[in-house]
Amino acid sequence: MSSDLSPIPPEADRRLPPPDTRAGRATRWLLARYPVWPIVEHLAEKRVPRHRHSVWYAMGGIVLFFFTVQVITGILLMVYYDPGQPWQSVQRIVMEVPYGALIRSIHHWAANLMILAIFLHLFSTFFLKAYRPPREMTWVTGLMLAGLSMAFGFSGYLLPWDDLSFFATRVGISEIEKAPLIGGLLADLIRGGPDVTVATINRFFPLHVVVLPLVVLGLITLHLTFVQIQGVSEPDSFRAMPPEKRKYHKFFGEFLVAEVPVWLALGVLLVALAALAPRALDPEANPAASAPEGIKPEWYFLSQYQALKLFPGSLELLGQALLALVPLAMVLVPFWDRSIPADARGRLATRMGIAGLAGLVAMTLWGFLS
Amino acid sequence: MSDRGEVVEEGATGRRGFLAVLGGLTVAWLAAVAWPVFRYLSPRPPPDPFGGEGKALVKGVAPGDVARPGQGSNGSYGGRGLVVFRGPDGQLRAFDSKCTHAGCNVQFQGDRIYCNCHGGTYDLEGRNIAGPPPRPLTPLRVTAEGDSLFVSPMSS
Numbered sequence: 001m002s003s004d005l006s007p008i009p010p011e012a013d014r015r016l017p018p019p020d021t022r023a024g025r026a027t028r029w030l031l032a033r034y035p036v037w038p039i040v041e042h043l044a045e046k047r048v049p050r051h052r053h054s055v056w057y058a059m060g061g062i063v064l065f066f067f068t069v070q071v072i073t074g075i076l077l078m079v080y081y082d083p084g085q086p087w088q089s090v091q092r093i094v095m096e097v098p099y100g101a102l103i104r105s106i107h108h109w110a111a112n113l114m115i116l117a118i119f120l121h122l123f124s125t126f127f128l129k130a131y132r133p134p135r136e137m138t139w140v141t142g143l144m145l146a147g148l149s150m151a152f153g154f155s156g157y158l159l160p161w162d163d164l165s166f167f168a169t170r171v172g173i174s175e176i177e178k179a180p181l182i183g184g185l186l187a188d189l190i191r192g193g194p195d196v197t198v199a200t201i202n203r204f205f206p207l208h209v210v211v212l213p214l215v216v217l218g219l220i221t222l223h224l225t226f227v228q229i230q231g232v233s234e235p236d237s238f239r240a241m242p243p244e245k246r247k248y249h250k251f252f253g254e255f256l257v258a259e260v261p262v263w264l265a266l267g268v269l270l271v272a273l274a275a276l277a278p279r280a281l282d283p284e285a286n287p288a289a290s291a292p293e294g295i296k297p298e299w300y301f302l303s304q305y306q307a308l309k310l311f312p313g314s315l316e317l318l319g320q321a322l323l324a325l326v327p328l329a330m331v332l333v334p335f336w337d338r339s340i341p342a343d344a345r346g347r348l349a350t351r352m353g354i355a356g357l358a359g360l361v362a363m364t365l366w367g368f369l370s
Numbered sequence: 371m372s373d374r375g376e377v378v379e380e381g382a383t384g385r386r387g388f389l390a391v392l393g394g395l396t397v398a399w400l401a402a403v404a405w406p407v408f409r410y411l412s413p414r415p416p417p418d419p420f421g422g423e424g425k426a427l428v429k430g431v432a433p434g435d436v437a438r439p440g441q442g443s444n445g446s447y448g449g450r451g452l453v454v455f456r457g458p459d460g461q462l463r464a465f466d467s468k469c470t471h472a473g474c475n476v477q478f479q480g481d482r483i484y485c486n487c488h489g490g491t492y493d494l495e496g497r498n499i500a501g502p503p504p505r506p507l508t509p510l511r512v513t514a515e516g517d518s519l520f521v522s523p524m525s526s
Contacts, residue, residue, distance in 0.1 A: 076410060096414075099406040260392055264399050 006035040015044075046231060047248035048255045051238045056124035058259055060227075063121055065263045066114035067220070069270065070152075073107040074209065083205040086161035086198070087284040094281055105274030111153055113270070115300045118146050126333075126353050129342060130233035136334040138226040141219050143330055148216050153298060155208040158201060163292050166285035169204075170196045172297070175308070178316060195287070236341040302367035303360050309370075326356070419448025420522060428454065428464075428512070428519035436462060436519075442478030447510075447521050451475045453483060454512055454519065457494045464512035464521050465496045470505040483507065 008016075008028055016031075017024035031037060048057055080097055082089035093100035122142065125131060131139035158169040173196065177187035192199035238246060249255045282292070297305050304323055311319030329352075337349040420426045430445035431454050442455025444467055451467035455478040465483065467475040474487035482499075483492040491500035496507035510521040 076407065079411065098409040098412070100410060102406065103410060257389070257392065260396060264395055267399060267403075 005032040008032060009037050011041070012037045043228065044250075044252065046228070046251035048232055048251055049234045049238050050247040050249055051235065053124075053128060053235060054249075056120075056128065057232055057255070058262060059117055059121035059124055061256075061259045062262065062266065063114060063117045064220070065266060066110045066117060067216075069110040069267070070107065070114065071213070073103050073110065074213075076103050077107060078209060081159065083159075083198075083201050086159060086201055087281075090160040090162075090281055101278055102271070102274050105278040106270050108279035109270050109273045109277075111156065112299070113266075115149055115153060118149055119300075122146055123353070123357055125233075127350060128233065128235045129337070129340075129346060129350075130235075131334040131337075132233075132340055132346075133334065133338050135226070135230060135233060138223060138230070139334050140331055141223040141226065143327065145216060145219050145223060147327065148212060148219070150300060152208065152212050152216070153300065155204040155212065157298065158196075158204050159208065160281060161198075161201060161285045162282035163285055163289070164282050164295065166196060166287065167291045167295055168297060169200065172301070175320070178320065180317065197287070240341070296367065299364060299368070303363035306363045306367035306370070417448070419450055421448065425513075425520045425522040428452065428521055431519055432517060433514040433519055440480055442480075444475060444477065445519075452510060452521060453478050454521075455494075462512050462514070463494065463496075464510040464519075465492075465507040466510060468508075469503055470498065470507065471501070471503040476507065 008031055012031060013019075016027050019025065019028060048054065077093065080089060080093045080100065090104070093104055095101075125139065125142065154169075154172055158165045173187050173190055176190065177183045179186065188194060190200075190203065191197075192203050234246075249258075296302065307323060308316060308319045311317075311322075333349060337345045339346055342350070426447040428445050428447050431443045435441060435443050436454055436456045439456050439458050439460050442453065444451060444453050446452060452464055453467040453476055454462070454464040456462050458481075465476075469476050469485040469487065469490050471485065471488055471490045474485050476483050476485045476490070476492065481494070483494065483496065484490070485501070485503070489501040490498065490503040492503065492507055493499050496509050498504070498506055509524045511524055512519055512521050514520075
């Protein structure tokens with residue numbers, strides 16, 4: 001009986017469960033059909049360096065945990081959300097559906113904590129200089145994911161169609177409208193008209209639940225594949241140690257197992273936050289009413305909001321241009337600061353990063369207090 | 371504890387114990403998630419089609435549409451389908467139109483009530499007489515009030 005089945009590699013045969021067990025038979029059956037042993041072996045040997053900054057390696061997994069929570073709670077909310085009756089359907093979720101208020105509040109809190117975890121992931125990657133060659137594209141896809149996560153936040157914010165979401169969206173899109181040349185056209189395309197109306201919901205809803213998830217899932221796959229191929233980056237201080245002193249955790253088995261209790265605890269934290277500080281549903285959006293007092297953007301847009309306030313009137317365009325330089329500089333960093341161990345550029349990049357982080361925190365706090 | 375092998379074995383047991391606790395916690399965590407999700411997805415009981423008054427307005431059929439024997443039509447009450455007709459004996463009758471076989475809406479055809487989906491046939495009393503339906507149609511008490519028809523449950 002001739003067959004196209006692949007032979008089991010001897011090194012696989014040694015490491016798989018014994019062939020007379022059920023697990024041994026099943027794994028050999030699969031490997032004979034899908035000869036992926038080199039990939040399995042590569043992943044099994046994946047290891048995470050142990051050093052005093054190791055805790056930051058958990059951040060990516062934490063972002064992924066929150067993203068998973070968002071996918072699950074998002075699908076659940078979609079069961080009762082109706083873009084034709086946005087505010088009424090959210091009210092029904094909160095008032096009538098069992099556990100509806102809890103699930104909505106978890107979606108809200110996980111969104112905020114996901115953005116926070118992305119910031120921690122981004123800055124720890126930056127200060128440990130993991131963006132340097134050969135990891136430029138891991139850094140760039142990560143930046144794209146951070147930007148798309150903020151687009152997730154902005155598009156989802158409108159969907160309950162309450163007072164706050166209406167004015168926040170109107171203000172946010174008006175910033176796009178001020179951009180030179182294409183601003184007006186772009187704003188009309190996003191809004192579906194000259195003002196924020198239910199037509200805007202009909203655009204933001206498919207964006208929030210179909211387009212962004214598809215793009216983000218694709219980019220996450222790419223981002224994680226890059227990390228799997230290259231392994232995690234080792235900081236300069238770790239590389240400088242003699243080889244016999246460098247210690248590692250196995251990724252599967254040790255590192256991942258240690259992250260599971262963190263995820264479980266974060267799940268409990270989400271329920272606690274949702275129960276103690278549930279997301280309110282303000283009165284239904286009234287395009288004719290005055291904006292609520294003290295209205296401010298979500299915290300992750302506060303620094304931009306506060307920075308733009310420093311450029312009043314005709315200077316606002318200058319402020320926008322300067323703000324646009326920040327993501328541009330972040331994309332370009334790995335192509336400029338390339339040296340391992342860090343050289344003068346590397347030290348300058350770190351100092352600029354500290355200044356950027358300090359500016360972000362200061363502007364955000366200022367935005368809160370003003 | 372001076373014996374090296376003993377220490378390694380103890381470490382392995384500790385690790386197994388840790389994994390067992392972690393596995394148990396994970397299963398408990400998932401179970402705690404599953405219950406609210408199940409409750410969230412469980413549909414509300416449908417509203418009583420007869421409302422508080424014990425009767426429902428018939429939509430889509432007026433008394434004039436079923437004035438003469440042999441006339442009949444499909445309509446609706448409280449969001450459900452019904453078939454209403456005046457039999458050869460001159461009596462006005464109504465049934466919930468949902469076929470007891472697979473849920474298609476049946477049709478009045480003069481001497482019988484017929485389901486177009488799978489050929490289920492009922493007599494004018496709503497009894498299943500041919501084809502796949504396992505049970506008679508649900509009868510409704512029908513009354514004419516002015517320009518409208520109303521239905522109420524047979525039992526009341």
